[in-house]
Amino acid sequence: MSASTLRIALVGNPNCGKTALFNQLTGGRQKVANYAGVTVERKEGRFTAPSGRVLQILDLPGTYSLEASSLDEQITRDVCAGNFPGEAMPDLIVCVADATNLRLHLRFVLEVKRLGRPVVLALNMMDTARQRGIVIDVLELQRRLGLPVVETVAVKRGGARGLIERVDGEVPTPASVQALDAASHADLHAQVRELLAATVSMPRTTAALDDALDRWALHPVFGLAILAVVMFLVFQAVYAAGKPMTDLIGDGFGWLGEQVAVMLPAGPLHSLVVDGLFGGLGAVFGFLPVILVLFLFILTLEESGYLPRAAFLLDRLMLSVGLTGRSFIPLLSSFACAIPGIMGTRSIQDPRDRLTTILIAPLMTCSARLPVYALLIGAFIPTRKVFGLFNLQGVVLFSLYLAGILGAMAVGWVMKHIRRDKSEHALLMELPSYRLPKVRDIAIGLYERGAIFMKRLTGVILGLTVLMWFISTFPSPPAGASGPAINYSFAGYIGRGLQYIFGPIGFNWQISLALIPAFAARETAVAALATVYLVGGQATGGLGHALAGQISLASALSLLVWFAYAPQCMSTLAVIRRETHSWRNVAISFGYMFAMAYAASFIVYQIARAMT
Amino acid sequence: MRLSELPRGAPAVVEGVHDVQAADPIAQRLRDLGFVEGEPVRVVATGPMGGDPILIQIGFTRFALRRAEAARVSVCVEVVA
Numbered sequence: 035m036s037a038s039t040l041r042i043a044l045v046g047n048p049n050c051g052k053t054a055l056f057n058q059l060t061g062g063r064q065k066v067a068n069y070a071g072v073t074v075e076r077k078e079g080r081f082t083a084p085s086g087r088v089l090q091i092l093d094l095p096g097t098y099s100l101e102a103s104s105l106d107e108q109i110t111r112d113v114c115a116g117n118f119p120g121e122a123m124p125d126l127i128v129c130v131a132d133a134t135n136l137r138l139h140l141r142f143v144l145e146v147k148r149l150g151r152p153v154v155l156a157l158n159m160m161d162t163a164r165q166r167g168i169v170i171d172v173l174e175l176q177r178r179l180g181l182p183v184v185e186t187v188a189v190k191r192g193g194a195r196g197l198i199e200r201v202d203g204e205v206p207t208p209a210s211v212q213a214l215d216a217a218s219h220a221d222l223h224a225q226v227r228e229l230l231a232a233t234v235s236m237p238r239t240t241a242a243l244d245d246a247l248d249r250w251a252l253h254p255v256f257g258l259a260i261l262a263v264v265m266f267l268v269f270q271a272v273y274a275a276g277k278p279m280t281d282l283i284g285d286g287f288g289w290l291g292e293q294v295a296v297m298l299p300a301g302p303l304h305s306l307v308v309d310g311l312f313g314g315l316g317a318v319f320g321f322l323p324v325i326l327v328l329f330l331f332i333l334t335l336e337e338s339g340y341l342p343r344a345a346f347l348l349d350r351l352m353l354s355v356g357l358t359g360r361s362f363i364p365l366l367s368s369f370a371c372a373i374p375g376i377m378g379t380r381s382i383q384d385p386r387d388r389l390t391t392i393l394i395a396p397l398m399t400c401s402a403r404l405p406v407y408a409l410l411i412g413a414f415i416p417t418r419k420v421f422g423l424f425n426l427q428g429v430v431l432f433s434l435y436l437a438g439i440l441g442a443m444a445v446g447w448v449m450k451h452i453r454r455d456k457s458e459h460a461l462l463m464e465l466p467s468y469r470l471p472k473v474r475d476i477a478i479g480l481y482e483r484g485a486i487f488m489k490r491l492t493g494v495i496l497g498l499t500v501l502m503w504f505i506s507t508f509p510s511p512p513a514g515a516s517g518p519a520i521n522y523s524f525a526g527y528i529g530r531g532l533q534y535i536f537g538p539i540g541f542n543w544q545i546s547l548a549l550i551p552a553f554a555a556r557e558t559a560v561a562a563l564a565t566v567y568l569v570g571g572q573a574t575g576g577l578g579h580a581l582a583g584q585i586s587l588a589s590a591l592s593l594l595v596w597f598a599y600a601p602q603c604m605s606t607l608a609v610i611r612r613e614t615h616s617w618r619n620v621a622i623s624f625g626y627m628f629a630m631a632y633a634a635s636f637i638v639y640q641i642a643r644a645m646t
Numbered sequence: 647m648r649l650s651e652l653p654r655g656a657p658a659v660v661e662g663v664h665d666v667q668a669a670d671p672i673a674q675r676l677r678d679l680g681f682v683e684g685e686p687v688r689v690v691a692t693g694p695m696g697g698d699p700i701l702i703q704i705g706f707t708r709f710a711l712r713r714a715e716a717a718r719v720s721v722c723v724e725v726v727a
Contacts, residue, residue, distance in 0.1 A: 137706050219682075240706065347693065462676070462711060465708040
């Protein structure tokens with residue numbers, strides 16, 4: 035037994051469970067979901083096999099063919115062929131196939147076999163296959179393919195044991211290299227048909243459950259109604275379930291701050307800890323439950339297999355605004371955060387569709403904006419029932435999300451009309467089987483998001499909050515000054531300078547100032563406002579109260595609209611640069627959003643001021 | 647008959663995929679996905695707006711295709727004996 039490292043690449047059709055298998059093998063926590071194109075990058079992990087050999091596992095994006103048609107598929111093709119920069123050719127390819135979908139997946143297995151590399155076939159989702167009465171003669175399949183075949187259940191503990199034993203043993207001898215030409219494409223299908231006839235028996239071609247659910251989910255009328263209800267419920271639930279917990283945490287931090295306050299001597303340190311840390315950070319931390327509730331819904335939807343159905347229903351609508359049904363999933367993940375959303379666009383083959391999706395993704399209301407919305411809505415919108423059923427605050431929140439979506443549609447429509455290339459776009463999207471979401475996967479997803487939030491909170495948001503406290507506190511007012519101390523601080527001067535720009539849309543100097551750290555991380559706007567008002571001594575009875583007393587309803591509405599459209603955080607712009615390799619796109623993105631936000635806020639402010 | 651004209655639920659068999667331009671990538675991808683001669687297909691659902699896209703059952707898999715894509719696939723309706 036050699037103790038050298040064995041490099042193994044996981045390849046296969048989209049959504050066959052490569053990443054679930056990767057997580058199972060390496061103990062990794064990569065995102066899994068039930069739609070094609072979840073993994074768009076190569077991911078690496080390692081573990082030590084029972085023999086003591088170190089196995090290095092590469093998880094690759096799924097692909098239907100080695101003739102790649104999108105960016106993520108190219109990665110897989112290049113790694114398999116040993117052409118990927120900085121990546122040695124894998125010693126062993128594990129080709130993963132969904133046992134319930136062998137007609138499609140075996141074709142790719144045959145294509146991979148022709149590379150002439152050592153290949154092991156993992157028949158995944160064997161549990162589902164058995165439930166559906168699918169019987170596979172594994173030994174016969176192995177004999178006919180000339181490849182070792184193992185059964186796996188990637189989502190069950192120990193479900194990859196057979197695979198580990200196999201890859202830990204002898205590396206199988208590769209088949210001879212065979213180039214693929216036009217005639218052999220038909221050959222592959224003929225071979226698949228022969229293999230299936232000889233080794234697989236299947237009581238019916240589809241899952242009965244899928245047929246029953248799709249009859250409703252894809253119905254022209256009921257399907258759209260179900261989609262609307264699902265989306266609306268998500269936003270109502272975010273408010274109904276998240277808000278009480280947020281209040282509880284806010285109160286807890288307030289109490290904790292008071293306890294600490296009595297122990298510290300008065301002075302700058304007292305002010306930093308009480309106003310900056312407990313006031314500022316506590317205000318942001320309180321929104322963790324709201325964000326987790328939103329993610330609970332997004333992850334559940336992703337796992338269930340419903341999202342590609344929604345994409346199917348909306349494809350025509352999205353086509354009319356220059357997008358594709360495929361844009362739906364990246365755009366939906368942008369509600370969580372635009373960064374994974376923008377990276378997810380790699381599974382869109384058409385470069386024009388991809389660019390449009392990237393440019394409008396930041397208009398989807400990301401979870402970092404929730405704290406700002408929740409704060410302002412809580413302070414200015416009364417809790418009232420509308421139509422005896424919905425909470426008015428929930429309705430306003432829903433409208434803000436809707437404003438983002440409508441804005442995105444308008445931008446998409448404009449882009450569609452200014453671009454010159456009008457050739458055909460393709461959809462070609464696989465709809466997966468429905469699946470009951472796995473509690474473990476969702477728990478991992480929630481944990482990851484919570485961890486990211488806490489990292490931001492203790493990193494960039496903490497840093498910015500301390501900086502905000504510093505510029506709000508220093509320099510101290512000159513002797514004999516009459517106004518509030520904060521007016522003489524750096525913050526006072528910068529804020530008043532910014533007011534020349536933001537005055538016409540109704541922002542006072544405190545808000546104008548808070549927009550700067552918000553550009554680094556949206557949530558910081560809340561912490562920054564809390565700090566500025568606390569240092570200014572105007573935040574007795576909570577930040578919401580302070581705001582309600584200090585700014586008008588018109589300004590609050592204007593600020594809400596500003597956050598719906600404003601140029602998004604620096605990290606988003608950096609990702610746009612990385613994904614499109616162009617500063618021009620960054621400039622376009624920043625420029626159009628600034629103009630749009632300013633115009634929308636100006637209109638809202640002027641109308642609201644005239645009416646109140 | 648083209649797959650785009652196939653009525654919902656009617657069982658049919660693929661005859662072939664035609665390139666609408668030289669080296670048509672969409673046609674090639676359709677072939678990779680299993681749209682090859684002799685494969686049974688069925689239209690399972692149609693989109694809510696203008697009946698586009700359409701959902702095709704082929705093999706054990708369901709694919710959403712726009713009508714323009716489905717028009718590349720020619721099919722013949724199965725006569726059930």
